[in-house]
Amino acid sequence: MAVKSVIEAVREAMFEEMKRDPNVFIMGEDVGKRGGVFLATRGLIEEFGEERVIDTPLAESSIAGIALGAAMQGRRPIAEIQFADFIWPAVNQIIGEAARVRYGTKGVLHVPMVVRCPYGGGVRGGLFHSQSPEAYFAHTPGLKVVCPSTPYDAKGLLKAAIRDEDPVVFFEHKRTYRLVRGEVPDEEYVLPIGVADIKRAGSDITCISYGLMVHYCLEAAEMLAKEGVNVEVLDLRTVRPLDKEAILESVRKTSRVLIVHEDNRTGGLGAEVAAIIAEEAFGHLDAPITRVTGPDVPAMPFSPPLEDFFMPNPEKIAAGLRRVASY
Amino acid sequence: MAVKSVIEAVREAMFEEMKRDPNVFIMGEDVGKRGGVFLATRGLIEEFGEERVIDTPLAESSIAGIALGAAMQGRRPIAEIQFADFIWPAVNQIIGEAARVRYGTKGVLHVPMVVRCPYGGGVRGGLFHSQSPEAYFAHTPGLKVVCPSTPYDAKGLLKAAIRDEDPVVFFEHKRTYRLVRGEVPDEEYVLPIGVADIKRAGSDITCISYGLMVHYCLEAAEMLAKEGVNVEVLDLRTVRPLDKEAILESVRKTSRVLIVHEDNRTGGLGAEVAAIIAEEAFGHLDAPITRVTGPDVPAMPFSPPLEDFFMPNPEKIAAGLRRVASY
């Protein structure tokens, strides 16, 4: 095992899958010589050539739409959207089209394509380089949506996404790219899409999250441990399909729930998680299902004090946990 | 008072507002001589001329983006997206841009624009003429999202939307256009955006819905009444902002909740409504918060038996109500 960063894990996953399967190719803005603006594709054009690492024109709808066409032809495109904030022009091709191909052709065609998408804030990115649009995609049947939090998960899940027969939107939290490091096995492994992971076992409260926030939840859990509250941190890893069983099992055990995400509160992932619990674990609940989330403003502002105010952090999460614990 | 259809109410609202305010204008595909594919704008080009009733090229992103630009200049555009299924290309301009203008300019600019959008199924429209994308927009701070169910509400709320200083996405359920008729006052009136409406008072279960489904909920409530269960039907009318107080007040009274929508279940409007209740009326609940919704398939199929299978209907809703009642 070696300790790696999330961005290294992402790069390795693509490298290995491109080695393994000649149908896999990459397309996106600046993925070639530049190696991507976050260097996720660094070295890949040198290894695999311009035919398999394609610098596209600046046109997201066609990046997704051309990937879709190529996927129907049998290729396995990895389409990079440079920042999640720029995925909106591609939504027609991803949500409108790709998600419906298998269903609308009754299985005659399918779309084994991955849309990789750096997302999230806390990087001084302002309104248009900080967005967390995962909930929009997670609402879409036909898509799978992955939001890993660690290098280990990122690598194993990205490999799974590339091998998946259906369109996967793969959200990589920009702030984790270099900040989060962790052990990654030397040998090959693939993680199943749709399976949550208990990142910290506990008995008093279930704290459910994904992406960067998982790390903040873990920090908050340590704070609460000192106060005698034993928090279980459940990392969803995949936000569509949700691992309902893992969610319900943990809640049945703890009877108390805090859901944490960076995205705006209203209609975020937390809403669906809460609804599932309120419908299917109602009898087990001892406290209101509580959410700590980004506030309902249109996006994360640029200036440091404003950005800090927006972002959930370990202190805000700890406060939420205390509220749930003391109900 | 006269009895009118939803489409008549919509047309009248636009007519009256265009008479009232020379800044109001309409743009969209076929809104001119054709009068819109549903005839919502019939007669308007004859009354107001080509300058104020603009047939645009077939290009939704620019329909929204040009409307946005004109709104920043002081006009009050009503942009028609011909079917909700075709709103995806415009999402970058609506969700990505319009929703953030006021926040991102710190109030210097704002976007008094309405995006009108026929949505919903049950019209033999198949995958691409039946979609209900309201949840995507309702997740977006900066937007308001309205889904009226009756001619009275449609007219009063559309007039409010046109007068609103912020971008409003106004979803009109296609199936209600000619099916649903109701009294509309002869004198001028405007209804407030963000206020729900009790369409049927009751004491045993709160049934929360919007759009076409409100009518099916009312039918189901009548069935349950015969079984001795007194259902309150709460019509959200506006899905962003949600009328939280109205929701909580009804739930505090009944202690039981069924949420109904036509959109896919996972991440639909019902999720947020359930989450609010589970967080803020937890102590009042006597039963799991239950949802009756469209199934999690990518869209409504075309063939009659498949479409019927997709659509929630009074029977399915009644079954849901019975489940909640008997918990």
Added chain:
Amino acid sequence: MVRSRNTAATQTRKAAEHAVAEVLTPDVLLGWYSTMVLVRTLDERAWLLNRQGKAAILASSQGHEATQMGAVWAAVRYSPSLAIFPFYRGLATAIATGITPTEALLSILAKAGDPASGGRQFPLHGAVMTPKLKVINISNVVATQIPHAVGYALGCRMSGDPTVTMTTFGDGATSEGDWHEGMNYAGIYKLPVVFICENNGVAISVPQRKQMAIVNVADRAAGYGMPGVVVDGTDVMAVYEVVGEAVRRAVRGEGPTFIEAKVVRLLPHTSDDDDRRYRTPEELEDMKRRDPLKKFKEHLMEQGILTAQLDEQAHKEAKEHVDRATEAAEAAPFPDTGDFYDHVYASE
């Protein structure tokens, strides 16, 4: 046939005309004529079924047949294999690709036997795949198929598959961002794509002058580094020629071609539309003079290839064929809901 100022295509024109003359024997032309009669008969029947409440919706290809059929026939003739991404107005396209009238009607009536989507989608939407010919139309969202076609062609190039990709769309579609993005990409990478714009001068009710500031949308092709050709789309032989030329260009690895076929839409936009709101009776009369079937008939009669008797026979056979197809399709079952949840994702 008018050409836009782009001349790359012109160079091979002579060769094309020669080839056309060689291929298009009287028998072939008579076969074409019968098929066009069949499509028209089928289209009229489908419209009737809609008026009887049996077909929910229909976009007629009346007036577009010469372009749709000429294009497919040329593409099949001149490419080793073909992938087509048509738009919704493609009944003639479908028949030219080998869909039978019964299959078309199963699709139009949303029956289980619909070969494109099993009744899940609008008529003829979905996918019909054979080894040599793939017809893919995954949505009725205008212009989304342009990037699909380009991506498909990219995939073919990557995998050494010599398939030529063709996509058809209306004049309205050229206003969409996806059209621009797809054209641009195909131009940069010289992909083997033939873009066919069936320009009927109207997008539902919006006339061309409100859609673009130019007369020939083919003039835009140069801005994407590809030839733009204007052709009389009501003339099946002219279409056959220019599409054949474009397909051979694609096969030779010389890249994409944009073809603007000027056609007429003889009926309302769809069976839901009433075009009297926006077209005058005079306009409609005027268009009927450009009816591609009428035009082809007159041409074949002038040439002595078609006789009144052969014509009558073609119509009679077409009617019988469509009658049988109607009967079969009407008797066929609707899809059942047992597999309603299938094909959302790959089954494990």
Added chain:
Amino acid sequence: MVRSRNTAATQTRKAAEHAVAEVLTPDVLLGWYSTMVLVRTLDERAWLLNRQGKAAILASSQGHEATQMGAVWAAVRYSPSLAIFPFYRGLATAIATGITPTEALLSILAKAGDPASGGRQFPLHGAVMTPKLKVINISNVVATQIPHAVGYALGCRMSGDPTVTMTTFGDGATSEGDWHEGMNYAGIYKLPVVFICENNGVAISVPQRKQMAIVNVADRAAGYGMPGVVVDGTDVMAVYEVVGEAVRRAVRGEGPTFIEAKVVRLLPHTSDDDDRRYRTPEELEDMKRRDPLKKFKEHLMEQGILTAQLDEQAHKEAKEHVDRATEAAEAAPFPDTGDFYDHVYASE
């Protein structure tokens, strides 16, 4: 200055040259030069502040100054009032519109006094509105401003407001669907918009040949029914001339113009970028020869308008100005969070 084949603009060229000569007295040119020096000094300072960790991100306008400033100056000169929708690389645009160096640095340092968004947005994003000059850049999503500008111009026409609208963007932006849709609409309705493409031959790292199959993107303008003009964007006087011409065309109600200004990007894409990954030292050296500031200086010296002494003075004053601005901006407070929730919706 090269022109694409479109000739509508050419007709008024003579008149324009005449006007330019009249307006551009030595004093005016010296004033321009000082301002260009000031912008360059400010740009270098901002880059330094980024390297010191004080400015989070920066897109330099070095190499684009002649186009950005020439365009604004011409537009202000020839239009009764102006609305500009610039892109993110617009420091020189901003200064030309009257933003002070202090204001620019407040914005770059994300301070409360940022005149465009109060620190909510990336530097110089947001809106700065005066009665005669409106600068609107609501996002850094490439090409979204094209429809905004077109819509703004439509609004102006509707309300009888004689404002001319101008929008600036890079070569990369022309690949986006929004660019196509916006151009098309402006062409159809002959709206008073001046489209300025600052073509530096690269979108971050993607070279023009991977963005489009043509040499001059201005060649696309004809497809939208508008003139397309190519100009050396490192020559401030040439830019002034063609933009002046386009603005007067707009004022006369003759519709939009597309101007492609060939420029150089002297620095990496932004302060986050390292262009050594994709540009050779030779390429960079080559570009420096096209530095618009150097070019203008040489021209003015040749003409005897600028002397070494005046040049030194301009640099000295610029440095002092930027020093004072830096001091003020660094001392200024960050926004506080008291109004964090304001301006999501209109307050009641």
